[in-house]
Amino acid sequence: MSRLAQILLAALARLPLGWLQAIGALLGRITYHTSPQYAARIEENLKKSGVCANYQVYQEYVKKSVAETGKGTLELALAWTRDSADICALIKSCDGWEHVETALAAGQGIIFVTPHLGAYDIAGRYIASRLPFSLTAMYRPPKLAWLEPVMQGGRMRDNVKTAPATPAGVRLVMKALKNGEATIILPDQVPGSGDGVWAPFFGRPAYTMTLLPRLAQMNNVATLLFYGERLPAGQGFAVHISPLPAPFSGDKAQDGMLMNQAIEQLIRRCPTQYLWSYNRYKTPAGASGPHTETPAP
Template identity: 40%
Template sequence: MSSLFRLVSALPLRWLHAVGALLGWVVFLASPTYRRRFLDNARLAGYGLRQVRAAIGHAGRMVAEAPRLWLASEPPACEVRGAECVQQAWARGRGIVFLTPHIGCFELSVQAAARRWSAQYGSITILYRPARQRWLAQVMQTARNRPGIAAVPTTLQGVRQMLKALRAGRAVGLLPDQVPPQGMGLWAPFFGRPAYTMTLAARLVQQTGAAVVLARCERLPRGRGYVLHLQPLAEPLASTIDAAVLQINQAMEQLIRQSPQQYLWGYARYKQPRAEMHTTGDTGTAAEGRA
């Protein structure tokens, strides 16, 4: 299977996106559960199928492009817009917490940022949960530890490494709309409905004074590449954890509304958190999600 992944990684991006779009529609039409969740989540945000139907194909493109993003020696073209806010954040010297929802090519967000800034400011640290399948775990380990990226496990030790990176003035990346395990988050509104939301992103900022940069990696038509949009958080992060988590959810909503056609509306954002035992420490939480 890993050989197939490597073969697929060599295909042109436009081919992968064409096949992926078809795959997205096949899954949407074949799975009533997925289709219902997609439509319900979009409806909560005020969108009908006509407004977000392109997201069906983009979900498939996300799957089809993964081998190329993980294994290709030459990464896809990615223009960076809003780099000035990142430069301002580096100038503060307290590190950066990059936050991106499940939108567009979020896998490429960290790769593009690492290519742009890691040589000068050090690797970007992300949380990483190994796949259950051995072959896929090996592929993903190679992919996640690309130059300029430090992938750490979703454990207390991984969280400590993120704190260490921020305190050294480096950057970390998180997907704050990912549902964390039970006990590792709190319930907060997301498009008006309570969603179990990680507290890790807010705690990292509160404990280190790091800057928050919001990221959205847009997939361009016909395999022409990507655009990474970067912007600062509109207001300083709140000092209380409940308010900070809500503020981050609201920031993710704003990013999604910038490009609802590329959001993963089929993601089970409102599911009950799974039970999982973790040891807590000075972070006040444990590993929550991955980037």
């Protein structure tokens, strides 16, 4: 199954970007109309997010989000099979790279932070290709076991390494940062029980990772937000990089809220490209619910 998936991805990656995205948009719409659970989650998350000014905007955002999610799925074929030169050719602009250069000049380790927004795998590969050292990307093994070697093979290229979201993986990331290297973290993934705090995300309590604030407070580490914006009509992508709006304090609840606010600001820039189908508000097994959690003494 893994080999078949790799062949299929390589074939899709040969298509012009506009064609690939058009097929992805169609698949996204088909999934929306054939999966009631998928459709309901997108609708609920968008409706309750507050990003839609009125019902007409909400309807428009649902349609666009469905298509953009489909595009993002097929774009993995590009991110996981094309070489770095091809990936860089797809990036039409990059603003904020001066923040990376400042960190490099200071010899700092760099934490690149991106939510499930736009073409995050493509943007990550672009950033990695411009760094003079290794980048370690944290990941959570997929539920489908056969998909992991495909994903790993696609991401572990050039100077990219991966680390699982486990204590051993965290130690690898900390070592990389101490050595002045870089990592990528997706901060809107729901952590396991005991690894998060409840913090508001678009006005609703969401179990939020504590790992990123902890890493960001290491000595000589810079934390930079980024996302890859999908340009219209198959034109390519634009990468946007910016510093964290405010430093973390060390208070888990406060830092969780700060992190989610920073993520919200990015998403509001192109809300239809966010992965609204993700079950962001679930309660992990073994974790107390948001209204039953006992504050730490």
